[in-house]
Amino acid sequence: MSRFMLGLRLLARDWRGGELGLLLAALTVAVTIVVSIALFVERIQVAILAESSQFLAADRLLRSNTPIPDDWFAIAKEEGLEHAHVMHFPTMAFAGDELQLVAVKAADQAYPLLGELELKQRGAADAIQKVRQGPPPGEVWVAPRLLSLLDLSVGETLSIGEAQLQISALVVREPDAGFSVFSFGPRVLMNVADIPRSAVIQPGSRVQHNLLVTGSQAKLQRWADSMEDKLQAEQSILGVRDSQPRLARSINRAERFLLLAGSMGVVLAGVAIAIASRRYTERHYDYVGILKSLGASSRTVLTMYLSHLLLLCFCGVVLGSALGWLLHDIAINSIRSLLLVDLPPVGPSAIGLGAVTAFISFFAFACPALLHLQKVAPMRVLRRDLGTPDFNSQFVLWLGIVGLLTLIYIYSGSFQITLFLTLGVGAIAALVLFMTWLMLRSAPKPGSRAAEPMRLAIAGIRRRARHSALQVFVFTVVLLLVLVLLLARNSLLQEWRMQIPENTPNHFVLNIAPADVQPLSDLLDGAGYDHAGIYPMVRASFTAHNGRPPERRSSEAGSVQRSDQSEDAQRNNTRQVQLTWAAELPEDNEIIAGQWWTADQPGLLSLEQEFAERYGIGVGDTVTFTLVDVSVDLEVSSLRQLDWERMRPNFFAIASPGSLQNFDAIYMTSFHLPQGNKEFLNSLIRTVPTVSIIEMDRMIEQVTRIIDQVSSAVELVLGLILIAAVIVLFASIQTSMDERIRESAILKTLGARMSLLRKTMFYEFLLLGALAGGLAAIGAELIIGLIQTRLLELSFELHWWVFLLGPALGAVSVVLLGSLISASSLKAPPAQVLRELSA
């Protein structure tokens, strides 16, 4: 019989003896954490991205101001991508004598590639009908408010240029509503086939042509690569992240948070395995001593235990994968109602990740213990104290660290996360060692009043100094990870809530003539709608910087690359600049260089910081703007930082009052229109007919829903990590229980009362838990500082409450779990306890 088979047989016997339970449980927990979080994150990421893609109604979008060449459609088809053609343009729509500026979207039958159009047949009372294609030729679908503007009803005819089109439905929602450039006026959705006979598009017409594509990531990338050389300067390929930079940032942060949480799951899993292996090893010293005395060689012992562990690994992977799948399914189901898209099926990669985690954890955390086991001397059968080999703790430590780093890197794929977590855990280890040393030096000696539970508790901690230090370290790491995750989650949710607060302006009014400013302001005030001020706006060319043509430091126009930073800024970075003037610094703007002007200082300019950086403009420089043949030189007096996250008018360039009197200005504003009050837009149009309205409410609604999904995902992952943390704490307390229970049994034999023992154990757990919680709070603040500022791109703030929560959480959790574990053993008769522990 081979050693392997002998190993397996002994494993089976060991299993019956109950020895392997904890190790298998730790492994299963490790794999469960990793698999459940990986599956959950994978599916949620895809779901969130899929839903976000509906902003474009496609995965990618090629945007062009000139007609898209026919062969570009052929290229998309050759790459195996689904594609659609959409044109956007403003035009006048007629019905009898009435006319109205409308925003036309002309789409082919393939539109929308992603998401659905929501239609109603008649009025508000009708049921919503969801469709996945645009109107057939000869028909139009229109925004409900167009009907009242033109006094029309469904079934009647609307003229777009020369074409007479029948209104066959009302458009309630378009998936890509938030991504229309010409949203000035009510929507008219028509078929692209009707465009030629309408003759509305003439040379010089402002038309945006969009080529929408969807397909696998690989195909999309190949397509984007092949198109890169063909794109003109004014053409670009956008993904959801380019089109919705705010949302992209939220998704990026959520992804990073989930990766962070997953990485912490991996750390917890590693700790669980290390603890369980150590306990398993310690409980097997005698076993190996006996085997060796009976003639087993080191190799036999090693092979035997290796086969044990490999088989355990396999069982852990199978069990953990199954449990992980179940757990993620429960989690997904609990937020399914928030998800509008179908979830993608589970890929094998998450299970693979679970298996890799199990095996790496085993080799990094369990193998050192195993190697240690084979060194047990047979002499142990005669003298227990002589048979324990020296532990090469340096080697074990390094192996553990390398294993941990590998795991976190494999899991997160992020060097930053790996570095921050490693630094954090390393700092905590040093802190724990120092604190333990301090504690052992300064704690009062038990002395003669040994019957006091607090003194007995301190004596116990001191006696088991090494074990106590290790335990405090494990508790600290677990509590630290929980606190870090809690803090990260809080700042994320807070940031998201701030991003789209209640009453965020959801309608922008542009092209307000100077004469219309007052009537509009009166109308808004009369209706009780808050607005963010009515700003003058001058569109001028940025023609010179210190008398020379402006030079851009890096060109990203037409880029197909994704960039995390201020896509808004990049997108608007043409030489055409929207200028405004203001006496006061707008709310949410912050001066970072120079000074804001005082009253009556014409000729000054304040620039947005990134814009200034891009052109190398500093305070004191002169900037020239030109409109037709009128130029103005302005001196840069300050640089500003803007909060691009806020949905409100933001300007790259603000001039001091009186600087732009030679330019004709039009005005703009934004206001919050409560849901269901769309008819107000019609009275607005009637009052100030020349303005254009951009309706952002649908987009805001979509962003809010996605943020809700992401928040729920974050909460659930936090929940999973908390479960894992409790299990690790449980395992860690369990390892120290044998010694504590043995001591209690001896004390009971000597006449100690139950209440004394219970109190002693209570104080011991209380001290260890509170100490670990305090250390964890310090470490968590350090790590969260790094994570907030470097990873989640948020600003740092100190959380004082963590320094109260940490020790309290540590004390309560350790005392509760400790009491739970020790309850039955404390009650058992001492003889039984001693016999069981020595067996």
Place this chain on the structure above:
Amino acid sequence: MISSQHLTKSVPSHEGVLHILSEVSFEISQGESVAIVGASGSGKTTLLSLLAGLDTPTSGTVHLNGTEITTLDEDQRAAVRADTVGFVFQSFQLLPSLTALENVMLPAELKRVQQPSQLAHHYLQRVGLADRVSHYPRQLSGGEQQRVAIARAFASDAPILFADEPTGNLDTRTGANVIDLLFELNQEQGRTLVLVTHEQRLADRCARVLELSAGALVSDQRQS
């Protein structure tokens, strides 16, 4: 069968080098039963561990069944133990997660003997535990556990049997029964028996008594 020449074991201590055994020399022939006696701390258990190859001496040699084990490494000594030596310990040293039968089978399994279970059943029957084969050590009394250990020692089919205070953890009556069984089986099987004891009663049943005092062999008496 067993030869010990100038066997010395010293360990460093706070007060300098501590000599546990000094220059102990003797020979034991096949089939002999030998008791090693002496006061606590006289070096009995250390001598047993060196003879059985569980530990290595500071100097001197041990030959077991013709093989010098003092020059071998741990794994080579383990191989010699597997073929040559059986043990009975004071604290029984049964594996808690194995049943009585599995504990007895273990040495045979390690030696890859065919059908170890038959052999184990035979010896468990011989020690009177045929009805306890599937019990775990914690379900057996001390006397029963020691009988399982005796069955395991004989089932290993080793020519030499070492016993370290085999009655040390048992009451007088149970101890007497266990000793009866040990000697009875040893006589049946013709094995060489070396036992460490501080019980005169037990030493008296051996054909030869080696007495240690402060690590030195002070007497070597053959009994009739």
